[in-house]
Amino acid sequence: MKFDYDLFVIGGGSGGARASRISAGEYGARVAVAEESRMGGTCVIRGCVPKKLMIYGSQMPGEAHVARGYGWREAEVGAFNWPFFRDKLARELNRLEAAYTNGMVNAGVDTYKQRARIVDPHTVELADGSRFTARYILIAVGGRPSWPGIKGQELGLVSDDLFTLDHLPGKVLMVGGGYIACEFATIFNGLGCKTVLAYRGDRILRGFDEEMRLHISQQFIDTGVDLRLNTTPVELEKDGEEIRVTFADGTQENFDDVVFATGRRPYTNDLGLENTGVAIGNRGEIIVDEWSQTSVPSIYAVGDVVDLVNLTPVAIRAGHNFADTVFGGIPKPCDFSLVPSAVYIRPHELATIGMTEEQAVERGPVDIYMGGFRPMRSMFAGEDTRSVMKLIVDVETDVVLGCHIFGPEAGEMLQMVAVAMGMGATKADFDRAIALHPTVAEELVTMRKPMRRAGEVPPATERHSAVS
Ligand code: NDP
16 A cells, blocks of 8 residues: 555654654655644743753752852842743744754655644655555653643642743742642752642652652752642632632642643543554553554554653653554564653752662662762851762672662763763772772762661661651
8 A cells, every 4th residue: 555654644743753853864755744732842842941941040049059158248130030031042042943943854754743643554744634544653742741630720720831931920839749749849949939838748759769759749849839738728819919828738829920830641642542552551641562552553652641751861762663563574572671760840850760679679688888078168168958879789699770860960961971881880880990089979989888688677867757
């Protein structure tokens, strides 16, 4: 059968853009991409990129504080000009969107700025009614914010809304305890907004290493974020210009803005999947195998829509592997067993890879190597924030199973740890490396003795007991 295209990609975000560019540019496939919003997707337009720039912007008052500690006695950042930043951010995102589009067009990809639906396993229909056939369809439509389903929630915002605000809130309520709630709590707090972080459980960042969760909670408290645990809003109402929030315990409080960072869901609704027989999981995610292939042989899916590891580099790798496998003749299954990630909060961020202590203990005996110290840069400035590094080492094989770094630019350090761990590095390999002095990272290769054998309960410190 003759198809209009070899590949029709739905979604021009990280995964879809990479898959289409490599399939067309490297392997000569005839490729089209449909995107209903903006090329670049969540990461570029309303996620990682603008968020990281906002993190940088929000850390400037902290930098001025450090500068004063180094003798720049007059250092002050002055008032933050949100419209200036927001408009500059918008221009930068326009530039990146154009770069994404050009990357695809230059590779020979046809781009359609329209919504697409699947009609059958080889046919896609665009919003204007035009139909195209393709040997393969790649679904890369990502995810969408998930709302908590409470009364008056439409008065609240989600992360998509935060890059284009008319003005910054004087007082904001962040709801949730995951990546987005924590990162935007840092941002708003740094930009001078009174920030309340309300989490329904008793410790934020569920799934992360327990000790690291405590350090992060403490940092929020130390930096002035009003962290409220076991706190759930149940209703939002308009009260003049403000929003009155009723919490589950019956208390009420007014905010300028309420932001729901209560997770994200695969964006599979109205995609026409019912026309194909593609198997879907109970969160709406498309089920794929290690080749990103769905239960329908001509349909593949990558990125947040498969809801495996919802991170940009994972979508990019899956998209690239798809192109190599299907059009390049180089079979590359996806293995996402060792994925680094970071929570970009300030002044110290958390970067992590591999097992948490809690996961490792389930598997067998492990030694815990820990270093806690005040980095010289901030200590000299008179700041008290401590860095913590943690290596989790298999007692039997000496293999490093997990690494967790809470410190300045922890993500930058962890990327190289990911290389070592991907090669199966042992603790002896870490020890053999000569320290690079004076750095924060040198602590990773100078932890000589285990602090404890996992399973033992760490002694609760007074600092921790405030939030545990
Ligand atoms: P997360 O899944 O990380 O966190 C969702 C949070 O919302 C959890 O704390 C959860 O609580 C809470 N929650 C869920 N439902 C409700 C509810 N009905 N009422 C109150 N609280 C609720 O999602 P995010 O929205 O923070 O981020 C989405 C995804 O985006 C992340 O999983 C990540 O993959 C990606 N991301 C990655 C970033 C990075 O790499 N730095 C940055 C931003 C996003 P509980 O824990 O109790 O379930």
